Amino acid sequence: MPQNTDRDSLAFVRKTWSTLEPYHGAVYFSPEAAGLYAEFGVDARTGYFASRSAALGAAPADLVIATFYNFNPQVVRRAIPAAWEAATPQQFAAARLTGIDTTLRRILGEDVSSPALARAAELARSAAEVTVRNPQGRPLFAAHAALPWPSAPHLVLWHAQTLLREFRGDGHVGALLTAGLSGIEALVTHAAAGDIGAGVLRDSRAWTPEQWEQAVQSLRQRGWLDGGPDLALTEDGARRRAAIEHTTDSLAALPYTTLGPAACAELRTLVRPFSLKVAKELLPWAVERLSEESA
Template sequence: MIEAARRTWRFLEPYHGMIYFAPEAAAAYEQLGLTGRAGYFASRSAALGAVPAPVVVATFYNFNPVLVGESITAAWSTTDPAAVLAARHTAGDQALRGVLGDAISSPEMRRAAALLREAAETVTGDVTGRPLFAAHAALPWPAEPHLVLWHAQTLLREYRGDAHVAALLTAGLRGIEALITHAASGAVPAETLRTSRAWSEDDWNGAVADLRERDWLTEDATPTFTPAGAARRAEIEKATDENSVTPYAHIGESACAELQELVRPYSRALAGKLMPWAVARL
């Protein structure tokens, strides 16, 4: 069941993730006075309400805390969470309609939305230790199937994300160290992770040195895992999977396989338009 759950989450990830790359979203946030990274941090954390900046910093685990704190402070001095949530909802609707067209009203969309909503609703009460998930789970469900599917995947994405943060903390990794181990896995280039999370080269190199001292990384010019580091990272992924499987286990492997087939065309279309690097994974 673990593999079925992971594959289902991966197939649906572009359906949620498109909101971070859709020009409709950037334009909507700019209309509220949010520029730079403020739109991203405000839109993803707005479900928490206008909480103090350190609370948002705590939930965005691997970003430079200075970037998060400055962005969210600027955001809530300019607009408010309700306006940002409304803008995000409208932008998501517009982006999905623009890419998927008539598919948003198809029987396949209705079926996919029903299946994923059932999975997500299984765990809406399982909020302990999952702050971003808990905040989004408290939001009302949209009415239209294409937005139901998007909201359900948003919930399950944050459900898994919170579990991953817990696993990283248990493994003794700071946010920047978590990024470095992600880079060492070969999944994403190190420079992409460093710059997108606003870490300096000095911060990055210092954290690499710390991980080498702790036998996570080799001494190679491009750090890779030592055997011990690879085993520890595998344990993190295993713990994340095990603490994220419940909603998918509830609907079962057959429904998960059906979901994968139903959403693959949608995710491929969205990735092709907004996240071309993700197409190969689908």
């Protein structure tokens, strides 16, 4: 259930998710993980779809399209179910965990056995275990929640953030659907909000320029975007986009409000150096945001 709280009181929810997200997101840019997928004979994009959906079992393409939401369905269908002929879901899941284990050990070095990381893992697991008791309406999260917990602290922290981000992500899909946005339209509004460039969002989700332009025109007709040469939200579009983000924060709030603002602040302080190290190596777009964040 969404938390009945205003935007200001939910600020620490978004900040905590945002600070930890690069630590999880490293898996999608991990050369070690991509190398393991390549050993199965698949490219990095197929490996992404297969490894992230592996928790669902040998999922059909339509299930991956439904849960991943904003990818071009054609690119998903090229990857799934062909990936399951290359390796089993269990093999992809194991490769994903081995890949991120190797990546984090390489980037963090001695920090993987530090007291700070062990404490961060403890806090993050406490938050994530709240979500495990609340899987209703969150299929991709629930599938990952059924996976066994790893034992090493740096992987406990990574798995905890995996659960927290998929818990949030499933809620975000619900908010987008309620707002009447398709997957590609959600990406266009995200680009118009100015957080990430349109080309990055379009190309990473495999949409064509023609499909992107059709979505832009649809959103202009419905009052989300203005008619200027640059991609920009109207006043109403900005209000509606902010409402989506607030609903997403509210739906994701339970594990963080249960942990409490003080423990979340401690968690952010502990994890920020680890997220920064990962970001500098793999996610340069996240470095400036992490550097500017306050605890």
